[in-house]
Amino acid sequence: MEKKEYQKLVKKTTPKPDKMNNSIKVFLCGGLMGAFGEIIRLLLINYFNLKSTDAVSIVLFILIVSACFLTAFCDFDKYVIKLKAGLIVPITGFAHSIQSSALDYKKDGMITGLGSNFFKLAGSVILYGIVSAFIFCVIKVVFYG
Amino acid sequence: MTILYSFLFCGFVCLIGQMILDNSKLTPGHVTSILVVVGAFLGMIGFYDKIIDIVGMGASIPITSFGNTLFASSYKGFQSMGFLGIFKNMLCDVSLGICSAIIFSFIFSIPNKPKD
Structure with missing residues (x-):
């Protein structure tokens, strides 16, 4: 074939x-x-x-x-x-992603597992939210005062 | 009447997310990031405040309101304090969502046994 x-x-x-x-x-x-x-x-x-x-x-x-x-x-x-x-x-998705990554990585220990992987999924939301809000804020300030 | 509007609006945003998920290879992480940026953009135009006036709670539940709130509080900070105010005021209003999610997920993860 x-x-x-x-x-x-x-x-x-x-x-x-x-x-x-x-x-x-x-x-x-x-x-x-x-x-x-x-x-x-x-x-x-x-x-x-x-x-x-x-x-x-x-x-x-x-x-x-x-x-x-x-x-x-x-x-x-x-x-x-x-x-x-x-x-x-x-x-609810934001809370769910934080909670589920906390549960998934708990087996690696409190610091290296749970602590460092806490924002594995929700981190992108916070990062791009803050960066885009900053950029849009600067744009609005520059163009509209 | 606002109950019906918030039903329609909240369902509509979720439907957009589902359409992106179904018709492309993007993951849920991509979809939520895109929606946050869209929310911040709508906040910049001034469109999101009008939606909140009409719809009520239904506009504050989807993740788009996260971007809108970030933008609104940073702009408020700029007006009160100048350029540094953007950095100082950015997380003021979203702090409720982030901190409650962090604290309660930490507390609830303590009694759980680790999964294999």
């Missing part, structure tokens, strides 16, 4: 990922998380008389702590593999 024919055969037989189904799931998951956060924020504002910014901080805190807790003691990884971007793009 020639190479091209073989590649065609491989393409035919490999199962295509169900993109449509996946994206509906992701949309629902992300959307539900947003709606849940908004409901809690409205409750905090209306019943506890908090400022809007304080309520936002409390909701983010709840989401981050629950993501860390679920990753450490329950099987959060299973859902992350299933729902991918639905859980990675919200702030």
Whole structure:
């Protein structure tokens, strides 16, 4: 069999990922998380008389702590593999990446394992966030004053 | 009404991330980095503040708000203190997210047995 024919055969037989189904799931998951956060924020504002910014901080805190807790003691990884971007793009993904790298590298010791690999996955977010914010800030200052 | 808007917006951002993941060879690390940069850019245009006014919490949950908050606090620092203010004020508002993630993941990783 020639190479091209073989590649065609491989393409035919490999199962295509169900993109449509996946994206509906992701949309629902992300959307539900947003709606849940908004409901809690409205409750905090209306019943506890908090400022809007304080309520936002409390909701983010709840989401981050629950993501860390679920990753450490329950099987959060299973859902992350299933729902991918639905859980990675919200702030839960940031907490999940820190927690999972802490758990994975704990076997190498407290300093050389856990300490030095803590930001293995979340480091890129912090690095590019700060660098891009700095660059955009300079651009805005130079062009708009 | 803001509940519906935040449902739609948060789902939409996640959908963009999933589309990038599905149709290219980029990893989740790439996707989150790209979204952070996009958030900082939208913050520079002044578009993200308008979204937050309309959508509410749904705009603060996706990782794009991380970039927006970084930009907004550094710009505020520039206005109050000049060039050094950018460096001094950059992490003020995101400190909640980073520090709570660090502290709680450290605490929760202590009782766990190391995986093989």
